[in-house]
Amino acid sequence: MQRFLVASVKKIMEKSPLKFALARNLSFLDPREMGATVKEENLKRCKAVMRQLNEADRVSDNDVDEIIQQYSQ
Helix, strand or coil: CCCHHHHHHHHHHHHHHCCHHHHHHHHCCCCHCHHHHHHHHHHHHHHHHHHHHHHHHCHHHHHHHHHHHHHHC
């Protein structure tokens, strides 16, 4: 699962300018932004990315739930 996410992020970042919501929301994966002070904002970004990937049939509903649960821990 982790390799899939890394590969997906690389592909999206190569082709997406930062003006697109998906590219902007991928900042939740930045280790510098994973501190407790911005955790709620990052969780919101994670959910937005997972929703978009799910709508594009790249991630299943079950995987989305699992990823969000793991990220929020």
